[in-house]
Amino acid sequence: MKRIILPLLLLCSMASKADEGMWMLNRIDPKTAEVMKSLGLQLTPRELYNPDGESLKDCVVDFCDFCSGVVVSPQGLVFTNHHCGFSGIQKLSTTEDDILKNGFAARSFEEERPVEGFFVRFLERTEECTGRVMRAMDDIYKANPKVDPKRLDYENLDSVMSAVEKEYTEANPGRYCLVRSFYGGNAYYVSIYKVYNDVRLVFAPTQTLGKFGGDTDNWMWPRQTCDFSVFRIYADKDGEPAEYSRDNVPLKPKRYAKVSIDGFQPGDYCMTVGYPGSTDRYLSSYGIRERVDGINVSMIDVRGKKQEVWKRWMDSDRAIAIKYASKFASSSNYWKNSIGMNKAVRELDVIGQKQQLEQDIRRWYGKNAGLKARFGTMFDELSEAYGNRFEAMRAYGFFSETFLRGIELRRVAAVAASKPTDMDSTEVELAREQAKAFFKDYDARVDEETMAVLLDNYRQQVGPEYLPSLYKDIDSLFKGDTRAYAHDLFSRTVLKDISCVEKFAADSTLRQTDPMFKYYESVRDFQTDIAKRIRADRQTIDYNEHMLTQAILERDQETPHYSDANFSMRLSYGYIQDYTAGSQHFDYYTSSQSLLDKAAKQGEIEDYALEDDIVSLIKKRDFGRYADPGDKDLHLCFLSNNDITGGNSGSPMFNGRGELIGLAFDGNWEAMSGDITFNPDLQRCIGVDIRFVLYLIDRWGHADRLIKELNL
Helix, strand or coil: CCCCCCCCHHCCCCCCCCCCCCCHHHHHCCHHHHHHHHHCCCCCHHHHCCCCCCHHHHEEEECCCCEEECCCCCCCEEEEEEHHHHHHHHCCCCCCHHHHHHHHEEECCHHEECCCCEEEEEEEEECCCCHHECCCEHHHHHHCCCCCCCCHHHHHCCCCCCHHHHHHHHHHCCCCEEEEEHHHHHHEEEEEEEEEEEEEEEEECCCHHHCCCCHHHHCCCCCCCCCCCCEEEEECCCCCCCCHHHHCCCCCCCCCCCCCCCCCCCCCCCEEEECCCCCCCCHHHHHHHHHHHHHHHHHHHHHHHHHHHHHHHHCCCHHHHHHHHHHHHHHHHHHHHHHHHHHHHHCCHHHHHHHHHHHHHHHHCCCHHHHHHCCCCHHHHHHHHHHHHHHHHHHHHHHHHHHHCCCCCHHHHHHHCCCCCCCCCCHHHHHHHHHHHHCCCHHHHHHHHHHHHHHHHHHHHHHHHCCCHHHHHHHHHHCHHHHHHHHHHHHCCCCCCCHHHHHHCCCCHHHHHCHHHHHHHHHHHHHHHHHHHHHHHCCCCCCCHHHHHHHHHHHCCCCCCCCCCCCCCCEEEEECCCCCEEEEEECCCHHHHHHHHCCCCCCCHHHHHHHHHHHHHHHHHHCHHHHHCCCCCCCCEECCCCCCCCCCCEEEEECCCCCEEEEEEECCCCHHHCCCCCCCCCEEEEEEEEEHHHHHHHHHHHHHHHHHHHHC
């Protein structure tokens, strides 16, 4: 498992374009620092990342392992996006106390509400462990000469990475240590985190503000969404992590970000620091085609149909709307992302550009016998392996979206099937807690209709060889009527509400008689079968994609290369910038009037609904110190050319002094292929202006204590 990577490849300076790249903070070299300084950064690399002292990284947090956030006060106050805190706000909402709809402002520490399952991680340091991982893998290959080195050995690699994590955990008690692969498996780093589990909701805008524009405006510019929520980190009296307790106190952080209300102009320095989730910038043209025509197509089709069912129920019943709010938002977000990505890949000819790069690489290694020996079969093997599995992967996409992410009740059957038939009292109580969490946000009527619609759609989208055995029952017992099948199953199963725990514990024969278990077993068996069809080609693909990354790095040794996003802390830097798409020019910010203009259309567009008191407040134009010094207006959202992706949501956007000017929350429609390729002319980061956030906290929420705490 040898990796041929010259140190220069991972240490070289930035490219001339300052707007592309998700860079590791601990790998900023002097030339890179000079480029950043020339654009307006007034901090040194040591002031950005210092594992032995205080630095800017210490105020940025991993928020719940799916978003980013920033600490903004000496009492552990955290700003993140509304859609990042959405699931927690939804958990705390009821029809009697609908804070999801009405918003929330805690008037004291005592009123701040703990959110079960929420946590934040502070990065303490990141260290390279490539040599440790590679040596261990080489030893495994030497001990097992029959193992093909051209097949990535994930089982052993996972074991090696876990062993390294264990070593670091033992050396750093009380810390969470995580090893991740970088540069397509050509390098490995371990990150050491301090984790706090007592996180409490402090402030949330109304849903109409936090999600203003909804699906209509998602991934679009211009935007007026005030996408923020406020939480606080609590610790024990010594400032150490502790589970929730009324005795815990607000955390005194190592570092917090100063908030700036000075404003900014086009060309001003701007950087994001956060946790981008996943990109595939090194992916081959064959892999891009599979993602676009296979995976994305299934996500677009199935989620679209599922969301139609969910929305009908949500519109008719507020209780269901609360239950499904977070699930719908999550599903819809990547549904629209996939639509935009496929559109951009076609219009920007991303596959054609990648094919040109691959031709250039063929010419490069063709001139050298040694390089040709290493890389010469790479593209042929990728072409064959991707071709072999294309139909199976497409079918798996539809299977996954239908059975694993679409029809919900399977999860209850999966958990129940894993339990012993003779559960003791402790196991029953654990099962009851699991069921309580699931059924809090579940409605069997919604799931029954979803099942009927998605089962029928799945049959239409895949060949007969990709149908699970449950379709035999649908055809033989219900004459192909999926609605009748779903109704029969839901009318007879005991697993559709929380009483199933006691019923299951009392009657061990339910495993054989309940129809949901038969359904679950059919889905499980088919998943095992289709995974086998894909596995062999997956190993070939992953190995050669890894080699392609290595070839790109080695061919372009004088050009800096960042690793694909993998939810490790990254820095992206650039500047405030507008853009032009086709014949349309887009300004770098939106104004208060643009919000009022859209709100005036709420009778036609549901996503533009806004409460009367908020409309009246904006119309007063009493923006005070939150107004922009130039036009005296309230600026709402703004653009930079920073390089972001999913996971960057909630990332602080800093000016050249390291002061907070906004929170990143979205990208723009014209460059939705950004996870695969970066287009500097089109790709933009959309952020909510911190002055818009503060204005609402102050003038709408009347949260004077929070404004004072920020020490503006």
